[in-house]
Amino acid sequence: MNDTTLLDRYVGNPIYGMDPEHGAALLLVLAVGLAGLLVWILARRGHARFEAFAARYRALPSNYRLLAWLLALSATANLGMALGESPAVVSWWLGAVAAAQLVSAWLLLHDRRWRKTTSVTLIAALTVNLGLAIAGVTVDQVGLAIALAEATALAVVLRSVEGGKLRRSFATLTVVGAIGLTTLAGWIGAGVAGFGGENLGETPFPGVLLPKGTDRAPTSAEQEAADRVYAETVIGITKYEDLAVAAAAGYQVDQIVGSQYHAENPIFKADGVILDPERPETLVYEPGPDGPILLGALYEMESIGEPGPAFGGPITVWHAHDHICFSLTPPAIAGFESPLGACPIASISVPITNEMIHVWTLPGVEDPYAELDENWVADYIEGTAGTQH
């Protein structure tokens, strides 16, 4: 089948996408909207039952009308999630949450004692989300959207009561905590889904895109090619251990800070040459007690969507990045886009980058093309590292 868009060629972390199994949730949410419209039309046409329902709804203060919608939408979306979720215990839990939310909405519309039921339901749902993420249940945009709706509903419930500063502070902290939990659940879910994902066919960490494909054993020719490029890179970049040499060649090494600092070379990035071991597009350094230590090189393609040459087959899987926050004050990586869809202020979200591949040249690295273990690097810098595991 032909790829329709650039992103169809890649596999990303589910945190920024939608699990196809959650499609039922979206359909049910749409159905709630249509049902609301139908009730409105029938009430206007004078159907007594619907008129009474609409009158109850209109009698609510506007914040509570919003709450009714949020509960109805969360309930149906949770129901839709329950239909596509496994294991069964998760389905049952989501079904129970949906039922409790519908009961809360009914109590609200009938002006019964709805506040406690609603608070408990929402707090339980938001807290268990974190547990589900830790347990490995996929956290995607549908799940996050539901959690955000639930947190907003909780804000309506808790902030609409009379009380002193203490009660208001409690309400504020609870809602901030609920949204914090949602974000944490997102990151944990993303980490669990993408843990160790760097080979073809695996799910990568947030912010990383891997080409689609399946892993296989390398051929001997691919292994030889991978070994050759590694050996040539070791020889080619050794001179850049001296920062003065690197700076003279055009690498931006004047301020090496943070872990795995990537020093780019704007000239080599635009020279039209790929995989030149003397002129890699970027060098990677780690700050050490006696000055920065050269960890390796990063080869990079010149344009977005251009696949890197897989010279070593499954050993040398090129990757791209997505949802990276790039600060403009000054220009620097400012993290990954939040599961809530935003970057820090004064930064933009980079939607996709060129393909690239690291070659780690630090002596003792077990696999020069795999993810570098930061703990191993720390041990190496302290002089205690053995072979990387």
Add this chain to the structure above:
Amino acid sequence: MNRTNDGPVEVAALLLFVQAAIAVALSAEAVGAAILFGGASAPSALLTVAGTVATFVLVSKLHKRRRRARRWVMAFQIGWIALALVDLALALALAGRGLTPVGFFTRMVLPSAIFWLLRRPESRAEFATGKTFDTAGASGELETVGT
């Protein structure tokens, strides 16, 4: 049931509060990233923390029906939407996709709703009369716990 939770300004204040709570999460992430990626991203993290504090202050001022707060909140929302549009344009141009669905809600729908609610004539009128959430609470118009 009484109606202090009523009116477009109260809904706008609630949504602004949710936006502030989201900004707390973003601040935590930004500070974490600044520690992880080094000092260059620190100004961005500091701006995010400052923006979060400002949003909470604006929530309070909006409850008190401060006219300036309404204008500041509206300007703030325009800024949010403008930044979201820049990201949307980049995403469309470079990757052929839009914002994430949650991002669309938090960065486009939420700010647009707050802006629209505060722009309504009823909202403008409320700020002109200076009715406050606090005085409403004192007069017993707020919901009592346990309803």
